[in-house]
Amino acid sequence: MKIYIAVVGLGYAGLPLAIEFGKKFNTFGYDINSKRILELKKGIDRNLQSTKKEINKSTKLQFTMNISDIKKCNFYIISIPTPITKNKKPDFKLLKSVSRAIGKIINNGDFIVYESTVYPGATKEICIPILEKYSNLQCVFSDAKNNSNNSGFFVGYSPERINPGDKKHTLKKIIKITSGSNKYSSNFINKIYSKIIDAGTYNVQSIEVAEAAKVIENIQRDVNIALINELSMIFKKLNIKTTDVLKAASTKWNFLNFAPGLVGGHCIGIDPYYLIKKAYDIGHTPKIISAGRKINDEMTKFIFKNFISLMIAKKIEIKESKVLIMGLTFKENCPDYRNSKVIDLINFMIKKEINVHVYDPFIPSIKGIFKNKVKVISNLKEKNYDGVIISVAHDQFRKIGIEKIKKITKNISVIYDLKSIFVSKQVDDSL
Numbered sequence: 001m002k003i004y005i006a007v008v009g010l011g012y013a014g015l016p017l018a019i020e021f022g023k024k025f026n027t028f029g030y031d032i033n034s035k036r037i038l039e040l041k042k043g044i045d046r047n048l049q050s051t052k053k054e055i056n057k058s059t060k061l062q063f064t065m066n067i068s069d070i071k072k073c074n075f076y077i078i079s080i081p082t083p084i085t086k087n088k089k090p091d092f093k094l095l096k097s098v099s100r101a102i103g104k105i106i107n108n109g110d111f112i113v114y115e116s117t118v119y120p121g122a123t124k125e126i127c128i129p130i131l132e133k134y135s136n137l138q139c140v141f142s143d144a145k146n147n148s149n150n151s152g153f154f155v156g157y158s159p160e161r162i163n164p165g166d167k168k169h170t171l172k173k174i175i176k177i178t179s180g181s182n183k184y185s186s187n188f189i190n191k192i193y194s195k196i197i198d199a200g201t202y203n204v205q206s207i208e209v210a211e212a213a214k215v216i217e218n219i220q221r222d223v224n225i226a227l228i229n230e231l232s233m234i235f236k237k238l239n240i241k242t243t244d245v246l247k248a249a250s251t252k253w254n255f256l257n258f259a260p261g262l263v264g265g266h267c268i269g270i271d272p273y274y275l276i277k278k279a280y281d282i283g284h285t286p287k288i289i290s291a292g293r294k295i296n297d298e299m300t301k302f303i304f305k306n307f308i309s310l311m312i313a314k315k316i317e318i319k320e321s322k323v324l325i326m327g328l329t330f331k332e333n334c335p336d337y338r339n340s341k342v343i344d345l346i347n348f349m350i351k352k353e354i355n356v357h358v359y360d361p362f363i364p365s366i367k368g369i370f371k372n373k374v375k376v377i378s379n380l381k382e383k384n385y386d387g388v389i390i391s392v393a394h395d396q397f398r399k400i401g402i403e404k405i406k407k408i409t410k411n412i413s414v415i416y417d418l419k420s421i422f423v424s425k426q427v428d429d430s431l
Helices: 014-021 034-041 052-057 093-103 122-135 183-194 207-237 242-249 271-281 287-313 341-351 395-400 402-407
Strands: 004-008 026-030 061-064 075-078 111-114 154-157 176-178 201-203 322-326 355-359 374-376 385-390 409-417
Touching (some): 004 014, 075 093, 287 341, 287 409, 402 409
Parallel strands (some): 004 026, 111 154, 176 201, 355 374
């Protein structure tokens, strides 16, 4: 059987997959974003995850925005965002839309593998019925001997584990969880992924196990960060440096060294709501998960209030003051500011009539986010800031150094280092 692969969705998770599969199989990278496709054809990845050289090495890869081009494929990988609504409920609109589109073009014996984060059971409850409806085919679940690759279509789930901005833990170096709708498809899907994953694959018992494994990975991080965030609030009132406490506690071999901070992005700050929804559906109230989310969601307000208190303590007039925010992305060394909690922090400042400037070397423009109420600067030549908040731990900020940052502030000012990039005595405060 000759394999033709289609990777649907070319974001942080999809593009690396398309590149690696494109070295081994005839592969199509499909995305509805025409600008993204045109850039990728030129070897440009605006996410700064893959270089032109890496893209060009994938000699069997073609990029397309025409769904007719992927009709010839027989192995589809769905790698698209699964966000939440304004009410913090799972938003399956895009996943449903893509499932409808793929359902219209699949044939007997085709494989459809989902990588998007969902709650346990979502693939079978939401995606498969749509595929069946629009394909007029049935998903094969049985392991009966007469089930071969021409008796329907097969579905799998293989959760993405990409860490944006991380050049060490890349796709090939991360163990890949695989699963399938029956034993045949599970083994086949695992075999295909094993061709590109150097770290190896881990074939689990069911799609639901794979879905659950994915969603708890980020929930575990969310809850642990929430714990440290709450501890940092307590230590703040006790006038103890959280970083000093963490360094001391880390001398014990089994201490998990999480750091306090803003929890945004399209994974950790979103995934817990998928399991929370499912938990309520089955009659369980998820106390710890929900509490962790509440703490992390409220962290922005805590930071803002603390920063204002620091300014007041130095008798700095809040209204019309000038504050520089260093870092807008949701995490370090990454150009993605989707669901960044720094945006919420800036909005608090705008309401207080603070003049906000933003410096982030990964983001040259932020048109439309703050309705022209925020100025983006391209370098640190601006002077006379009343306050600076180092909100993201970009490597470039470390290279700039605290002395240069101090030079752009007034004699009486506040430097708030949220990520503890610099030693505590060099700044006014940190988390």
